[in-house]
Amino acid sequence: MKKINLEQKSLEIQNIISRYTKESFVCFFADFIRHHPERRNTGFSEKFKSKLKDSLYLIMLRLSTPLEGKEELRYSKESDLVLQQVADILLEIVSFYLSENYDEFDEITDKRQRLLVHELAFKNYFQNGILNYREQEINKVIRMFKPYQDKTQKRLGIDLKTLIDLCTHSELIYRAKSINSKSFILDKKFDKLARQSANGLLAENEFADKLLELSDETQESFLNFFENPHQCLLFTKQDFLPSIEEKYIDIFCDLFSIDIKDTHSNLFYSQQNPLENKPIIKISNNKYLNIYQKQLPSALYDLLYTTLTQTKKEKEQLNFRKGKVVLENHTLELFKKFFKKSKRVSFFTNYYINNHPEEKDILIIADKNAYIIECKASRYREPRRDTEQAYQRIKSDFADCIQKGYDQCYQVEQELINNEKVVIAFKGKSEVILRNDIHEIFSIVVTSERFASIQTDLGLLLKKDNADPYPWSIYVDDLETFLKAIYNRFSNPSRKIFEFLEHRELLHKRLITNDELDVCAMFLQNPKHFKELCESEYVVFTDPTLQNYFDKLYFDKKLKFKIEDY
Template sequence: MDITRLEQISNELKQFMAKYKTQNMLGHLSDLMTCISNAKARQELSELTSPMRQLYYLAGLMLSVEPNGDSEINYTYEDWNHIVELLKDIDLEHVKLFYPKDESEVNEEWKRKVNIAMPTFLSYFNLGPLNYEEQVIEEIENVYTPMDDVLTEKYDLCTADLLLFYENLDSWCTYNFASLSTPQLTPLRANWRDYTDLDVGTDFPSMTHDTLENLQALSTFRSDPGIKNRFKPTDLAVDGLPLQKVNTILSLLSTERTNSDFLYYTGCNPIVDKPIVKLGNGLYQVFEEKRVLHAIQSLLDEICKHSSKVNSRLSHHKGAYLEKKIVELFRKFFGKEAEVFKGYYIDGCEQDIIVLYKGKMLVIEAKAYTNKEPFRNTERAFIRIKQDFDRSIGYAYTQCKRVEDKMKKGEKFNLYDKTGKVIKTIDPDDYDGNDFYMIVNQEAFGQIQIDLSSFLTIADGYNYPWAVRFYDLEIFILTLIARKKKPSYFFDFLIMREYLHGHVVCSDEGEICGAYITGQLTEKHAESDKVITFTPCTAAVFDDQYRKGMGFKNEKHWKEKHDASTIFW
């Protein structure tokens, strides 16, 4: 790869973003992000290879360069085409990272390593994995609340303060959207003009004051969509959250526009971990509300990393929470007829979860492992990726195989509790080959997790496990429940899913699950030798279900989703 070329293109794009006014362009980029899932703004988004990542990259570049004085509030058609072409060139240069220095390097082993390293590298930096705010809120509440002593000592905050900050921010932005987009239904804030510097005039002297006000608000919102995401600290100091704590949280989660070294999307983007921008004049603007939750997670993780003892505590809470959620999910799906054992032992080795249901056995290993950022060099990237795989999915498979070996042997065996007491005797004949194996991760590993044949060697007669991120598993099972699918439908999926290894290309398990639910993935496809690819469109079924009601614990707008009284964007 020509580093000079990549630097040149990236710098050109960065300087191009300098002409835009911060709050206005930030709002337009935020607005484009809301169009990714609803198929709007196709003209702008259709040629972006990874819209979420690229829009964040544009916002990060703009915040990393001082304004050049042009103060343009939006892009023109020509501007956007130029931006897209530069983004394409930048993507190409990053792909060239994995090109050989010399043609003599190209052989089958080199091709294998590139086919693993390149998609893993690219998917690692693609933001916006499929999850919903209720999932993240529940995880933060359960995993980090036990760590409040650390947070309080350092910042005089607790986890509940951070979550209340998010809730207040989300409520503020939601009300703004409703009032500015449909002011005839939701009353405008009396001071709504304080949050925009645009003066969108309307000249209709025959209109009443209220009608004119509503029209001006709607016109302003269309010209300055970022208005809905702007706030003053005092706006969030409600529901028992003191202003002092609001300001402390803003100091941790906000950034400002200033010259910085950020240039490549693989770098430390200022708006990823600090998605709130300080504008001046007492105003702040959030780039994406949901990202604030991920920023809170990153902040809490960072605080806990400074002590190995504290970090060990956190790892324990993460693992315990993951296992607890898996058990809750399958109890909800299978009902009272399922037997569930957690923390059982075989041959003196601890196993995570086993579920027995109507002649079916589901062996589950949970791994709260955090994968590391991959290197840019093919050889080094491959080594790190394989190490991460072996320490998480690979290790989990050895635990699954411990049970599978017993099942293949065909002799009765016992499950024990930690005291050595027999809690269940398993007779393989009772299951007649209906034993299934799952590895549930806290994080996604991309292509190497979806196609386990890259790293996992399976003995003859043995089956690949299903390796899946918990968030993806949860929305899949909850959607099956919402659509009144029986457990047999899920077990049919596991059989079909096992056939995909060795000929599937995908970075998001949700796309595969969505294709199965919608009938786009069939047994014929799975059992063929043809390479199968999936697109984000197949995962849209989960967004559709969420709008109707997914079934999360404490799901937001549950009542409104069922009576269609709320606008969701």
Template sequence: MTLEELSKQLKELISTYDTGWLLGDLSGLMHAGGNHTAADQLGKLSSPQRQLYYLAGLLMTSDPRNGTDNMYDPDKWDEIVNLLNKIEQAYAAMFFPKDEVVDDHWQKVRKVAMPSFLDYFNQGPLNFEEQIINWVKDLYAPLDGIVIKETGLQTADFLQFYANVDALHQKNFQGVGLNGTPRANWRDYAKVQMVNTAPEPLKAMMDDTMEPVFYYMADHGIIDRFYANELVSPELPIEKVETILNLLSAERKQSDFLYYTAMKPGNPLYEKPIANLGDGMYQIFEVKQVIHAIESLLEKTCSKTKADTTALVARKGNLLEDRIEELFKALLKRDYKIFRGYYVDGCEQDLLILWKNYAFIIEAKGYNLREPLRDPDKAFVRIKDDFRGCIGYGYDQCRRVESKFLAAQLLDICDNKGNVLETIDTSEFEDNAFSVVVNLKTFGQVQIDLSSLLEIPDESSYPWAVKLDDLETFILTLLARGKGPKEFLNFLRMRETLHDKLICNDELQVCGAFLTGTINQKLIDSKEVIMTTPDHGNIFDQQYRKGIGFRDEKYLIEKKSGRWLFW
């Protein structure tokens, strides 16, 4: 069967489900995957997060008149999983030989295009919610003049909406626990009707507190359904709630969406993650996607004119540099000197941080990635161009300064008029200069192992190319575990030697493997290929559950109490 035939068959199969029930069931499975449970349903999926999102997207773009099923059927689920994996295999097959010469160039193209394509479409946002909340607050609040003009709301309203959604979700989850207190009229939110068929002696042992648990087990979406008035707070009146719901919600409606790589039309749940179930009831598919949808909405709102776009890009670049500077100050604590927006040989540089006899040459790149194309040869050209414009350009800037350190030359730090602000004797830093390129969106495998696309001089080492969120998570985890600059420097030295042998699509897997000792220099020196796995990054989730140190970290008191479960 062709990719189109497989996709149509899957959409027809999924279309028979009730909207609210299946969204809740799929959402429950996504959380179960994060907790390494539900292996019977998720164990055979190749990319559970994206595949479950794809199913939900197919449901939301199918004929709502067909949707009546509200019960799990293991045989039907096996059929769904089989189709999902065949579709995944069909996408991968696009990169296999088709009556063509397989030479070095062919292999290089596929080595870059295949992981980039699959990572882009298979991997959801990999960050913690505080990171995106703080980014949205700091980036868009100063641009509220634009936001208010276009939406009638300010950035704080959108953030309050998300806070209210998350609080309601957590309250509802706690409410269906054995010792919880469910909301009033909680049965009105259910998509199933439970009948207690237990023997009479067993019925006598059950009390009313167990009924919400049973309903939740049969209908996970019961905790995610709500009416607009439930999101009202002193800071967010009903009028604003309804305005935001109009922007972030959609009804189930038949459309041509068929492929999970489709963008026009794409999966509606990415931009509108709230389902309008009718009669005033709504349902969240995934709570965290709401804040991502808010970020996407605000970016589009602030990019409608050339003047607005210019203001947004400038603000984004400054904020990225602010974040990097804050993180290195927290890590190094004292005895550092920072040069920002300085000039070397008449060219502008972003950040140079000197600490003791170490130098960190840092370039910040807020480059937006374009979606990879299906055709491998065309995809390779686009990926290579984007890579050169972001990481390649950032490395060239780093290299300009790094070369001074390698040659032990005097380094003149100048302002934009060529005035020398300070002269640095680089010979004092020995071989302790590290180049770091920090971007906002990762290129995946080709960024984590730079050997595919980045050419460096023989005497140089590869830079560390890292996404801002990963840099923040790694540094804060180091600090939370009582570690500091020494461990960070050890990581940078080790990280330079991993290129040309690393298979990985998430930088935090590398960072986590370093922290746990799973990857060390002895292993690197003895292996030709090193492959990371998702569990290598578990150390960051573990730390997050204890408190990681994000600004305005949510539920920090509850985390430290050890008495709360979070959903």
């Protein structure tokens, strides 16, 4: 691929978008991030590879120049052409990051493998958002930091409960303003007019003329929405009153906002974006804009982790809690709820098998099938740009997490396969399991971080005996979502997870997907077709719109996540 100057290309984009005022630019893209699923995917939107990541990058790129700009960014044919130009340059940048080394190693298999792993990791890390739900993010904060409330209050001047209440209230404010901003929809005459326009039944200027025939309230509501679709994303400190004390609102805004007037230096696409930790922009003294509201609980998690790990000892203690306490307990509870309909089920936690000295995490015997589960909270670091360095880091993180989890599962699996009986020691007691009482064995590695493509297709990096089946490795939030969906849809969930795992292991080395939930949705939508695909020899590409399956369940209130006590 032709070499490009990344700095020059980034400055080229910055020069184009600096014609727009900072406020109108950030408001435009905040609205785009939140509401693009409700609109047609045309023009510049169609060219964005990641509507979230690309938008966040452009916002920070615009804020990283002192130029104020003179034009107001509103959607029009003219502005769309400008943004299409920006999207084209952005595509050049991303393509260069991923493809600059391909020509050199075109015929070398191991080098091609490294490039593929690097490309997948880069795309997953920088371009793909995580499909999970707000309640899951909040629960993650509660489970991890609930025991540290006094220390949080002392170091931040605000307690955990109030921080979570502020995140929750922020979403409620948005929803109320969103409903209010679209009140014109409730006018039946407007609804009829909109349908006529959408079906091409009105002449070019007829819509505007007929709009004038509607009530003043409907006209004003529609025009306000048309001119300022981002209005529901703006808030003031007074919006939180009287539910939250003023001093805590001040702390919240300081912790999670960046000032639009601040100086930034985010030029490159692969730089850490400040909006991930501070997803609110302070427009003026009492005017704030939610850029990426779903990120608030995640930003809170990162803030609390940093705040509570000021010494090496604190960091070691918190990391131990993250894996050995939080992840294991949460995973165990998920499976306990899932298998509660099973008549024959046993759970073994923090157990030892046949006097082996290494403690294992979870073993479940349900309906004569064994589920060996290892929980891993190891890190997954940002991929480097250089392919060789990036590959070594990705491989190292994979080995510390998924590979280690598989190796531990394999030890238990071999004991169950090669012995007539095994002794499980746990919680000061022991139990004997007979091999003849177990029909099938499945290994599952549950991770606290999302490894995306290198986790969904373990054929890329996992080292194992060719005769041994692949384990199932899954990010814990995806596990929760999938188990809930199976449990709510099927009368015999234990049988369905067996069917899924029995066939899922056949997909490795020929699966192209960014997200395990795409695979899960394939199974839930059509189990028979899923099995046929798994048993075929075809390379399987998942449709990225499959994740809408879970969104529909969620918004139809068939997929529910309860906020834990805090």
